Amino acid sequence: MNPFQYQRAGSAAEAVALVAQDPAATFIAGGTSEVDLLKEGVHQPSRLVDLAGLPPGTIAPLNGGLRLGASVSNSAAALHPEIRQRYTAVSEALLAGASTQIRNMATMAGNPLQRTRCPYFRDSGQPCNKRTPGSGCAALGGLNRVHAIFGASSSCVATQPSDLAVALAALDAQVQTTGPGGSRTIAFPDLHRLPGDTPHRDTVLEHGELITAIDLPAFTGRSHYLKVRERASYAYALVSCAVALEMDGTRIRRARIALGGVAHKPWRVPAAEALLAGRKPTEKLFLAAAERAFADAKPLEHNGYKVPMGRSLLLRALLETSGLQPLAGPAGTAFAASVGGVAGLVSSPR
Ligand SMILES: Cc1cc2nc3c(=O)[nH]c(=O)nc-3n(C[C@H](O)[C@H](O)[C@H](O)COP(=O)(O)OP(=O)(O)OC[C@H]3O[C@@H](n4cnc5c(N)ncnc54)[C@H](O)[C@@H]3O)c2cc1C
Numbered sequence: 001m002n003p004f005q006y007q008r009a010g011s012a013a014e015a016v017a018l019v020a021q022d023p024a025a026t027f028i029a030g031g032t033s034e035v036d037l038l039k040e041g042v043h044q045p046s047r048l049v050d051l052a053g054l055p056p057g058t059i060a061p062l063n064g065g066l067r068l069g070a071s072v073s074n075s076a077a078a079l080h081p082e083i084r085q086r087y088t089a090v091s092e093a094l095l096a097g098a099s100t101q102i103r104n105m106a107t108m109a110g111n112p113l114q115r116t117r118c119p120y121f122r123d124s125g126q127p128c129n130k131r132t133p134g135s136g137c138a139a140l141g142g143l144n145r146v147h148a149i150f151g152a153s154s155s156c157v158a159t160q161p162s163d164l165a166v167a168l169a170a171l172d173a174q175v176q177t178t179g180p181g182g183s184r185t186i187a188f189p190d191l192h193r194l195p196g197d198t199p200h201r202d203t204v205l206e207h208g209e210l211i212t213a214i215d216l217p218a219f220t221g222r223s224h225y226l227k228v229r230e231r232a233s234y235a236y237a238l239v240s241c242a243v244a245l246e247m248d249g250t251r252i253r254r255a256r257i258a259l260g261g262v263a264h265k266p267w268r269v270p271a272a273e274a275l276l277a278g279r280k281p282t283e284k285l286f287l288a289a290a291e292r293a294f295a296d297a298k299p300l301e302h303n304g305y306k307v308p309m310g311r312s313l314l315l316r317a318l319l320e321t322s323g324l325q326p327l328a329g330p331a332g333t334a335f336a337a338s339v340g341g342v343a344g345l346v347s348s349p350r
């Protein structure tokens with residue numbers, strides 16, 4: 001581990017100032033992701049500005065929705081009664097990630113900002129444009145089984161690993177920030193960037209810009225998060241999806257779908273969402289939407305399996321969220337009930 005300065009900020013303004021004045025400084029919140037990168041020598045900041053001294057975050061009502069402070073722990077958010085009931089996908093996504101111990105430390109801002117799990121990024125001996133701009137991309141011609149099928153570039157094919165980010169993208173959450181240039185609101189689906197030729201920049205946040213809260217807008221529909229991973233726990237998504245449906249009687253008024261494990265950011269699929277609007281839920285319609293959602297996928301050499309797996313997962317999530325074919329158990333257990341055998345539970349789109 002390289003030497004670095006450590007400072008604990010007492011306010012958001014102090015945290016912003018401490019990072020903004022030093023181009024190689026960074027924030028640390030729960031530290032569950034950042035400390036690994038320090039130990040592996042992947043990230044070598046000159047200064048760590050600890051956010052643990054800021055006032056503790058709260059979960060509070062806001063305009064019919066909820067405002068979640070940036071430092072609220074992943075456990076507190078996952079188990080909050082209103083989040084479980086009204087924003088089920090958020091609770092399920094959080095509970096599908098990491099372990100209880102990590103979720104107790106991890107924060108609402110730190111989770112979506114965790115960096116890619118591309119194995120080459122974490123191996124300092126390999127070329128990686130995200131870690132060392134201009135050095136190349138070992139995954140392009142290497143083992144790219146866990147990499148992107150949407151929105152990748154010739155500079156980087158990494159995926160964004162956060163489960164929470166997928167649920168927040170589907171629910172049109174908003175990110176509140178404060179930075180050297182003042183405060184602003186960012187629509188969650190716009191927070192993460194596609195790699196293009198600058199994959200070292202994961203998000204649109206400026207250096208020193210601090211997330212202060214995440215807002216969940218008013219939502220009266222149903223939502224679910226489903227994830228396929230290699231083990232039943234403690235593993236990142238190979239493919240995941242969050243579905244949010246608002247009904248108008250027996251018809252779908254509005255559908256929102258975000259896919260995870262497939263791109264450099266949570267991947268919204270507007271064409272599939274549009275296919276569902278105004279229609280009555282049927283398995284045939286959901287098959288068509290799942291087909292549409294993955295129609296533009298561009299698999300790499302080793303990750304073609306993500307396309308049929310993702311289609312089946314999305315179909316399962318739509319059947320679950322609409323109530324057409326619910327999985328066993330109360331809300332919040334759909335993930336647990338489906339993990340492992342999810343692709344075989346319903347007829348496959350292809
Ligand atoms: C073994 C293991 C398994 C895991 N499995 C999963 C999984 O299956 N799914 C999943 O989603 N996650 C998983 N995680 C990741 C875990 O959820 C993240 O490490 C955690 O959510 C990060 O939160 P943190 O508060 O500890 O962030 P930190 O590690 O402190 O910071 C992460 C990043 O966010 C930045 N940051 C933090 N707070 C702010 C802020 N307020 N404003 C601006 N920038 C900020 C930091 O500078 C840093 O770049 C796993 C982690 C481990 C170690």
Ligand code: SF4
Pocket residue numbers: 116118119120121127128129130131136137138139140147155156157158199
């Ligand atoms: S896919 Fe991105 S993160 Fe992985 S090696 Fe290539 S440049 Fe690095």
